[in-house]
């Protein structure tokens with residue numbers, strides 16, 4: 016148990032050293048936004064390049080006193096700042112501060128690039144909280160497909176910032192957000208950085224199985240990464256992550272030795288003494304697991320020389336623990352005590368809790384071997400206190416992590432539920448829509464049918480009316496034909512009799528009509544018949560019924576009219592015929608008619624009696640015999 020904790024402590028401090036301690040900002044720069052940053056140097060190169068190059072003012076025209084926004088110019092400034100971000104941190108900080116108020120006026124793509132620049136600038140100046148705040152505002156914005164690469168750069172930087180702030184849970188959350196995008200973006204540097212952070216964070220949370228999953232992915236990136244410093248970090252972190260998983264398997268020791276040796280060579284190519292030393296310490300640890308003292312001694316001596324030369328105190332602290340361990344195993348207890356005390360001193364000075372744990376335990380073991388139980392107990396207690404603090408710290412973080420994970424799961428579950436509800440609602444809506452469409456269809460069909468029926472009935476009734484009119488009227492003149500006239504006349508007469516109202520009748524017969532036909536043709540005869548009707552119609556009242564009895568015989572039924580008025584009407588008709596102009600028939604001739612006028616009297620039970628009397632009157636008229644009595648009147652033509 017202790018051994019495992021010690022190893023984890025070693026791994027964590029190792030990653031801390033590699034990625035953060037002293038190299039906080041450059042570590043972010045190396046792995047984030049490789050395309051935007053370009054191929055500028057490593058941790059150490061970045062420092063030396065800054066001192067070698069004085070590019071300030073050479074590339075960038077400071078946008079002092081911006082009065083109006085010219086996006087093209089701002090984009091040019093951003094591009095220039097991106098190109099010098101590793102060389103002139105100060106100028107980048109100053110210029111991005113000036114551009115910051117214009118952020119929200121920039122198009123989204125430029126916003127993403129600028130935010131990356133500004134947040135990196137803050138991160139490099141140690142203003143982690145400002146960087147985090149700015150990046151956080153872009154975290155929840157779902158990016159358009161075209162800006163996913165820029166969006167991932169921001170997330171990667173945010174993950175780096177959180178890990179710098181030692182906010183493990185937040186780092187993991189951002190990393191989890193990035194992972195689904197990694198394949199779509201295809202940026203090996205971001206990929207490697209994300210997996211490294213993932214392995215480191217999960218290892219810190221003692222999530223070895225989950226870490227293992229990302230260890231494999233991290234190692235796979237090694238085939239694609241070219242830059243030596245990145246290869247150095249990737250192989251080192253990979254070797255440590257694998258160690259976490261298989262260090263107790265004695266058959267795997269050679270494999271681990273190979274991994275650390277490879278990592279050591281990668282770091283040698285990258286000329287990175289710090290990471291090289293870490294690999295040597297890890298090798299020492301593996302050798303000591305098998306008690307291979309000579310190999311262990313050789314490795315740690317090389318690390319010691321390097322740390323001494325580089326004046327790397329923190330690294331020396333860890334090296335002293337190993338030196339003490341080896342000395343103790345060799346039985347050189349005083350020497351072991353000396354190394355362990357040096358280690359303890361550095362741990363106290365730097366406040367490195369993991370080193371404090373290792374140093375305290377080593378001192379306790381050494382004093383125990385020296386039979387100094389008081390000091391052995393003292394350092395054992397120091398060890399336990401430091402371990403407890405660290406374990407509580409891990410436990411606390413683990414709890415936060417677990418509850419965050421649960422919250423995430425709950426949110427996902429809720430989202431899933433919402434999605435299902437949405438799908439259900441859409442399905443139901445689709446069904447309702449379909450039903451409604453069907454209803455509309457049926458309704459339209461029904462209304463269509465009803466309309467059709469109404470129109471059909473209307474047309475039928477009209478047609479029937481037309482047929483009725485056609486059946487009732489004389490086709491040549493348009494007035495009532497004989498049967499219709501007699502039918503209507505009988506009804507009117509019956510009513511008049513019943514109500515004891517006046518009823519008169521005028522009949523007339525065109526004189527010598529046959530002669531007209533014979534002289535001028537049948538067409539002229541027709542014309543005359545129509546012309547007669549046209550001349551007489553205007554002389555009749557609304558209630559008067561004009562009937563063509565057949566051939567050239569006509570009858571006018573006059574309800575509510577007495578004989579005198581009927582006489583007047585007949586006289587008017589006779590006059591109209593006499594003055595009729597026939598020239599439009601194509602001939603000039605005169606038309607006369609013989610009239611008979613009669614009115615209903617008490618004994619006339621039927622209309623026929625009146626008709627007969629009128630016909631008789633016409634006869635007399637034609638005979639030019641004047642006969643006028645109470646019953647009828649002849650009107651001479």
Ligand SMILES: Nc1nc2c(ncn2[C@@H]2O[C@H](COP(=O)(O)OP(=O)(O)OP(=O)(O)O)[C@@H](O)[C@H]2O)c(=O)[nH]1
Nearest residue numbers: 524525526527528529530532537538540541566567
């Ligand atoms: N052009 C035309 N002639 C018709 C029509 N109906 C009947 N007639 C003709 O009307 C003539 C009627 O002859 P008549 O009965 O002798 O009557 P009329 O010649 O007027 O002799 P009177 O009644 O004695 O004055 C016939 O020659 C019929 O052919 C019609 O619709 N059009």
